[in-house]
Amino acid sequence: MELIIDNLSKTYSNSVKALQNISLEIPTGIFGLLGPNGAGKSTLMRTIATLQEADSGNIVLGDIDVLKQKNELRQVLGYLPQQFGLYPKISAEVLLNHFAVLKGITDKGDRKDLVDALLHKANLYDVKKQNLKGYSGGMKQRFGIAQALLNNPKLLIVDEPAAGLDPVERNRFYNVLSELGEQTVIILSTHIVDDVKELCTNMAIINQGQVCLKGNPLQILENLKGRVYKKTIQKSELRVYKQNYKVINEKLFLGKPTIHILSDGNPGDGFSPINAELEDVYFSEIFNTTNDKSI
Numbered sequence: 001m002e003l004i005i006d007n008l009s010k011t012y013s014n015s016v017k018a019l020q021n022i023s024l025e026i027p028t029g030i031f032g033l034l035g036p037n038g039a040g041k042s043t044l045m046r047t048i049a050t051l052q053e054a055d056s057g058n059i060v061l062g063d064i065d066v067l068k069q070k071n072e073l074r075q076v077l078g079y080l081p082q083q084f085g086l087y088p089k090i091s092a093e094v095l096l097n098h099f100a101v102l103k104g105i106t107d108k109g110d111r112k113d114l115v116d117a118l119l120h121k122a123n124l125y126d127v128k129k130q131n132l133k134g135y136s137g138g139m140k141q142r143f144g145i146a147q148a149l150l151n152n153p154k155l156l157i158v159d160e161p162a163a164g165l166d167p168v169e170r171n172r173f174y175n176v177l178s179e180l181g182e183q184t185v186i187i188l189s190t191h192i193v194d195d196v197k198e199l200c201t202n203m204a205i206i207n208q209g210q211v212c213l214k215g216n217p218l219q220i221l222e223n224l225k226g227r228v229y230k231k232t233i234q235k236s237e238l239r240v241y242k243q244n245y246k247v248i249n250e251k252l253f254l255g256k257p258t259i260h261i262l263s264d265g266n267p268g269d270g271f272s273p274i275n276a277e278l279e280d281v282y283f284s285e286i287f288n289t290t291n292d293k294s295i
């Protein structure tokens with residue numbers, strides 16, 4: 001199964017070009033969609049999920065023409081939006097059973113088996129009798145996944161799931177996702193670069209409605225090999241360094257700013273070569289495509 005997005009464009013009525021000729025080929029597995037706020041990630045995902053229209057372009061999932069065969073797509077789609085409401089005063093088991101009824105699973109025995117299996121998959125079986133209002137953020141996200149899986153989707157779209165999750169919850173959530181990725185096309189939108197590094201076999205960076213980079217994270221890192229240098233500097237020197245070098249990343253190390261720069265040759269001046277991180281790739285792409293170069 002493969003999702004193919006071909007030349008997709010969308011301009012909102014306020015003239016914002018949210019998608020500009022987006023083309024991506026997304027195979028089974030977890031595909032990381034990275035980009036800063038406003039890049040167009042939600043617009044892209046909502047369009048794939050048939051929740052809004054594109055102006056032009058095509059999307060195909062296997063033999064489904066997504067933009068034309070909306071109902072066919074919806075039957076094989078699981079969608080976990082950034083925010084979703086849950087009834088607080090009922091348990092996960094009851095609510096999931098209720099959603100299963102709405103999905104048309106009429107046989108009581110089948111439904112119980114499915115609900116139990118999904119609660120296990122989402123790691124919520126032991127807390128299935130608890131009311132949802134007592135659930136943590138991570139448990140709610142995992143419940144969201146369980147409900148998104150009721151129709152055994154071929155395509156799962158997950159919009160910024162890790163926002164607000166603590167590291168333990170984030171890990172649990174991602175373990176559930178990576179198991180699913182073995183047989184499902186999963187699009188994971190995030191602005192957390194580390195998530196992509198840990199989980200994704202393929203990725204794209206989008207900015208200002210355009211794909212600036214796509215490919216396999218390891219290969220992408222290979223392309224920056226030998227071109228990233230770092231130096232610890234004084235905070236007051238930062239502006240001058242930004243004027244003289246292509247500063248793609250700045251972090252604090254033991255309280256002092258450390259900059260990463262992109263350079264085709266050894267810049268000297270106290271810089272030392274380092275292995276590029278995915279974050280360097282991300283910032284260098286955003287740097288190249290954003291008018292405002294201050295990052």
Ligand code: ADP
Nearest residue numbers: 012014016018036037038039040041042043044
């Ligand atoms: P992201 O999910 O990457 O943050 P979005 O797809 O939400 O990006 O937004 C892309 C651009 O389109 C932004 O400039 C945003 O302000 C604009 N936008 C999003 N939704 C609408 C809308 N309904 N009407 C007008 N502009 C919108």
